[in-house]
Amino acid sequence: MNYDIPEELQAMVDTVKRFVKQDLMPISQQVEDEDHIPEEVIQTMRELGLFGLSIPAQYGGLEVGTLGECLVYEAMSTVNACFRSIIGTNNGIGSQGIILDGTEEQRERYLPKLASGEWIGVFALTEPEAGSDAANIQTTAERKGDHWVLNGRKHFITNGPSADLATVFAVTDKEKRARGGITAFLVEKDFEGYAVGTIERKMGMRGSHTSELIFEDCKVPVENVVGGEANIGQGFKTAMKTLDKGRLTMGASTVGSAQALLDLSLEYAQQRVQFGKPISEFQSIQNMLAEMATNIYAGRQMLYHAAWLRDTKAKPVVKEAAMVKLFCTNMANRVADMAVQIFGGMGYMKEFPVERFYRDLRLTRIYEGTDEIQRLVIARNLLKGN
Ligand SMILES: Cc1cc2nc3c(=O)[nH]c(=O)nc-3n(C[C@H](O)[C@H](O)[C@H](O)COP(=O)(O)OP(=O)(O)OC[C@H]3O[C@@H](n4cnc5c(N)ncnc54)[C@H](O)[C@@H]3O)c2cc1C
Numbered sequence: 001m002n003y004d005i006p007e008e009l010q011a012m013v014d015t016v017k018r019f020v021k022q023d024l025m026p027i028s029q030q031v032e033d034e035d036h037i038p039e040e041v042i043q044t045m046r047e048l049g050l051f052g053l054s055i056p057a058q059y060g061g062l063e064v065g066t067l068g069e070c071l072v073y074e075a076m077s078t079v080n081a082c083f084r085s086i087i088g089t090n091n092g093i094g095s096q097g098i099i100l101d102g103t104e105e106q107r108e109r110y111l112p113k114l115a116s117g118e119w120i121g122v123f124a125l126t127e128p129e130a131g132s133d134a135a136n137i138q139t140t141a142e143r144k145g146d147h148w149v150l151n152g153r154k155h156f157i158t159n160g161p162s163a164d165l166a167t168v169f170a171v172t173d174k175e176k177r178a179r180g181g182i183t184a185f186l187v188e189k190d191f192e193g194y195a196v197g198t199i200e201r202k203m204g205m206r207g208s209h210t211s212e213l214i215f216e217d218c219k220v221p222v223e224n225v226v227g228g229e230a231n232i233g234q235g236f237k238t239a240m241k242t243l244d245k246g247r248l249t250m251g252a253s254t255v256g257s258a259q260a261l262l263d264l265s266l267e268y269a270q271q272r273v274q275f276g277k278p279i280s281e282f283q284s285i286q287n288m289l290a291e292m293a294t295n296i297y298a299g300r301q302m303l304y305h306a307a308w309l310r311d312t313k314a315k316p317v318v319k320e321a322a323m324v325k326l327f328c329t330n331m332a333n334r335v336a337d338m339a340v341q342i343f344g345g346m347g348y349m350k351e352f353p354v355e356r357f358y359r360d361l362r363l364t365r366i367y368e369g370t371d372e373i374q375r376l377v378i379a380r381n382l383l384k385g386n
Contacts, residue, residue, distance in 0.1 A: 003067055003308040012064065013071045019048060020079050028080040031207040032356055037086060045087055045117065052115025054091040054245075055099065059111035066245065067307040070252035074300075077256030078263075080353075081360045082207030084253050089159045090114045092249055093368070094121025096242040097167040097184050101227040101234070106186060110165060119164035124154040124187075124213050125239055132373050134169075135178035135236060139215060141170035141185065146222050148172075148185060150215040153197065156367075160211030161196050164189050167226065167242075168215070169235050176233060184226035184235035193218030204359030244318055246368045247325035248310065251303045254332035254364050255296060257357050261332075261339040262292045264354060269342055279342070288338040295335060299328040319381035326374040329364040336361045 005013070023041060031037055045051065053069045055061025064072070069091060076084045089095075095114045098106050113119035130136040139152025150170050157163070166187045173181030187194055197212025225231060226238055266289060269280035279285050306320040336358040340347035347354045365371050 001305065001308065003304050005067070005071070009064060009068045009071070012062070012068070013075060015048065016050070016072050016075045019044065020075055020083075024076070024079045024083055028353065031080060031082060035206040035209075037082065037207050042086065042117070045083075049115075050087045051090040051117030053087070055095060055111050055115040059107055060115040061111065062115075065307075066248060066310045067304060069249055070303060070307045073249050073252040074256035074259070077253040078260040080207065080356070081253060081257060082205055084256075085158060085205065085208035087117075088249065088253075089122050090117065090120060092246045093123030093242050094159070094163075094165070094167065096245060097123070097226050097238050098186070100241050101184070101231060101238045102186075103223075103228045105223070106226070106228075110186065114165070120159050120162045121165045121167070122157055122159050122163040122213075123239075123242065124157050124160075124166045124168045126156050127152065127154055132370060134239065135182070137169055137171060137182065139168070139170040140174075141172050141183060141220070143172075143222075148183075148220045148222065148225070150185065150187070150193070150218040150220055152215050154213040154215075155197075156200060156210055157213050158208065158210055158367075160213050161199055161209045163196075163213070166194075166213060167238075168213070169239055170215075172233060172235075178236040180233040182236040182239075183232050184238045185220045186224040186226060187215070187218065187220055191218055191220060203362065204356065205363055243368055244321045245310070247321035247374070248303065248307055248317070250364055250368055251299065251306075251324035251328035254328045254361060255300050255303055257361055258292070258296045258299065258328075258332040258335040261335050261354065261357055262289070262296060264352070265289060265292065265339045265342045268346075268352075272344075285342060288342055292335045292338055295331045299324075299331045303328060316386075319378055319386055322369070322374040322377040322381075325364075325369065326371055326378070329361070330371065332361050333365060 049062045052061030053064050057063045073084050114121045125134055127137050141148045141150050168185045168187045169182055172183040193216045195214045197214045199211045269285050270278050272279045303324050306317050306324045310317045339354045340358055343354050
């Protein structure tokens with residue numbers, strides 16, 4: 001086991017940390033209030049190459065590897081998780097289908113646009129009747145000449161309103177479904193029959209937008225089946241493989257937010273005076289600080305280890321990625337709860353970012369697979385001897 005950070009990667013992470021401090025910190029509250037990330041900040045993200053962190057260099061990405069991507073997300077999520085979210089789909093679920101299973105022609109056509117941030121890529125699997133039970137999707141695709149015709153409605157799609165390209169999963173064989181009957185399609189926003197539906201109102205993650213995507217006789221050229229003709233019916237596998245990496249990077253994001261909450265709590269506990277002394281002198285407050293730090297340490301180590309396993313291809317990381325997501329997201333939610341407790345009434349007020357972290361972190365136990373689904377994945381792998 002060795003996850004020393006190469007010098008070049010460390011320099012890149014240091015640049016991101018400076019960007020976070022100088023450009024993101026000062027506007028974090030504004031983004032929360034206005035539910036909008038200013039265009040000039042998104043432009044700086046493009047210039048830093050953040051939309052293409054995970055995309056191979058030959059298609060214009062930075063190709064920093066899983067550990068590199070995790071370090072960047074950790075840094076970005078110390079301020080506001082919506083900043084990670086805007087670049088997250090291009091690096092993760094919005095591009096992985098093409099990277100893992102796309103044809104060379106699809107990679108050349110789409111990856112440079114995603115890597116530069118010129119286009120936003122999204123992942124459209126979830127539907128009103130198919131969340132955890134993703135194999136139950138109702139969206140259909142029917143072959144008509146040189147096109148597939150898609151009909152259906154996706155919901156809860158991250159970056160849906162600004163999407164230029166969606167990896168959309170549809171049923172091509174009702175009998176087979178997940179076992180050879182679901183196909184992945186690359187759908188551009190200008191294709192006939194594609195529309196953005198309702199923009200969903202959420203508990204948190206302001207600045208990151210989620211919406212329905214609607215397909216009404218949406219015409220998709222046959223060459224836009226992910227992986228081409230040979231991959232018709234293989235879309236469910238593509239979806240599952242795509243989600244594995246997302247589970248690691250989600251872990252990274254929660255470690256970053258948990259660290260920020262610990263730092264805020266340490267500072268507040270030493271300043272806030274009750275009964276004539278800083279509350280940091282009370283043992284019950286110290287216990288919470290110790291608990292937070294210990295949990296963050298554990299989460300960070302398992303995250304880096306699983307990222308290293310994935311980068312070195314030492315073994316498949318399906319089980320480990322699910323473990324990282326389950327542990328880190330729950331850990332960060334516990335840390336957020338303790339931070340609110342340490343801040344007392346102030347933890348419930350909007351003067352401090354603690355309440356925002358508390359709301360934003362709650363989502364991480366739900367999307368890209370709930371806690372319960374991660375446990376299913378872990379148990380299934382254990383029982384298979386993996
Ligand atoms: C803000 C947000 C952004 C999202 N972004 C995207 C996106 O970009 N693309 C996309 O495709 N999807 C996206 N999703 C969808 C997300 O992945 C799903 O919400 C999630 O997988 C859960 O599905 P569900 O909401 O339908 O809940 P359900 O599946 O209805 O689950 C409800 C409860 O039942 C439990 N449950 C379900 N099945 C089982 C089981 N077999 N065993 C034990 N417990 C079970 C669940 O764990 C949960 O506690 C997003 C969701 C949100 C909220």
